[in-house]
Amino acid sequence: MYPRVYLSMEPSPFGESSSRLSAEQILNSIKQEYKRIQKRKHLDASYQHSECCYSPESPSSTMNVSSMPGTSSGGVSPTRKEQPLFTLRQVGMICERLLKEKEEKVREEYEETMTSKLAEQYDTFVKFTHDQLMRRFGEQPASCELLNLIISIFLSHWQYFKDLGLSSAF
Numbered sequence: 001m002y003p004r005v006y007l008s009m010e011p012s013p014f015g016e017s018s019s020r021l022s023a024e025q026i027l028n029s030i031k032q033e034y035k036r037i038q039k040r041k042h043l044d045a046s047y048q049h050s051e052c053c054y055s056p057e058s059p060s061s062t063m064n065v066s067s068m069p070g071t072s073s074g075g076v077s078p079t080r081k082e083q084p085l086f087t088l089r090q091v092g093m094i095c096e097r098l099l100k101e102k103e104e105k106v107r108e109e110y111e112e113t114m115t116s117k118l119a120e121q122y123d124t125f126v127k128f129t130h131d132q133l134m135r136r137f138g139e140q141p142a143s144c145e146l147l148n149l150i151i152s153i154f155l156s157h158w159q160y161f162k163d164l165g166l167s168s169a170f
Helices: 023-053 078-082 088-137 144-163
Strands: none
Touching (some): 023 088
């Protein structure tokens, strides 16, 4: 006996939507994440600096921005060129964040596609049931047998969608 083919040869609905990130998109994301990390470090450092240097008795005291850690009043220091742009930990954090964002997008696309496919399947099932009822009973007035059939079909549909966790749709 030959195995049945259950999967259709239609292209995947996820083929078009789950495109790869371009090098430019990755670079932009890394730059944005790096700015976020630097901003957090800068805010933490300035918060610590303001705690130790701020005195509530002098309301006119201001902080000198050029004396804050992470800022410079001059040009780029010569040692800055020798340092790597990112540490291994920062690269790991950036990649982790990028992966989470991509995973969320894929999850949303998957949910949307599955919901639409399920709705299509349900519509097809309802049309099929309607056609079967019309073929079997035509335009005859409703009888007990017809009502029993309709109720049993409805209950089987309801049980099917309840098993899928979609009974709230009814």
